[in-house]
Amino acid sequence: MSSRQLDHFVSDKPFDPMAVEDLTPEQERLYLASQWQLMWWKLRRHRLAVVSGLVLLVFYLVAILAEFVAPYDLSYP
Template identity: 50%
Template sequence: MTANTRTDDRDAEKYFTASQWQLVWTRFKRNRPAFIGGCVLLFFVLLSLFAEFVAPYSGLSGEKDTKYLAGPPQIPMFCDDAGCSWRPFIHEATHRYDVIAKSFEYKVKERKGEPVRQYLHFFVEGGDYRLFGLIPANIHLFGLEKPRDKIHVFGTDQSGL
């Protein structure tokens, strides 16, 4: 018997003595699309467990942003017409309701001809929540400097949420 035959025998023995879960896990690891899909699913499950921490503010009606009704998404950026920054920021915006077009018009606030930036900060204090329904906390993953200012990564609806 050669060394290769012994290793083949050991591999065959591992296969025949493996539990059902070991067999499933082996096939799962070999199927690349299934493995990637499982990792994405695991990411979303973990994200949902820490949703209060990840969200910059709670979605309760008491925290409506009445200054930003039906607003477009505020995408964090690093560069604009005024230059680039190492810290991500959004532009401060003002809005007015156009009666003829029946829609809100948003304009970027300017100071001295340059857009007003609001810088994103990480691990900021915000609204109170209970992590896993047990641990009281008020730290959020990201947010703006002043707790009353809000960032709307996905925009807002007519009610300001």
């Protein structure tokens, strides 16, 4: 076994569960964000994911508007 000292810290102050921790505005924004907001912020940082999502959106729109986008009617010979 190693006699190396562990690298953790224990405070000498008594624990106060009612103490309020001061948060920076950035920490408060992350703390109050919903899971959807956290997921959206993370997704927006990935350019490939955003571009792929836009391509899928275009494909879905073309599929929905296929009747309008098609150059010929189905009965056209």
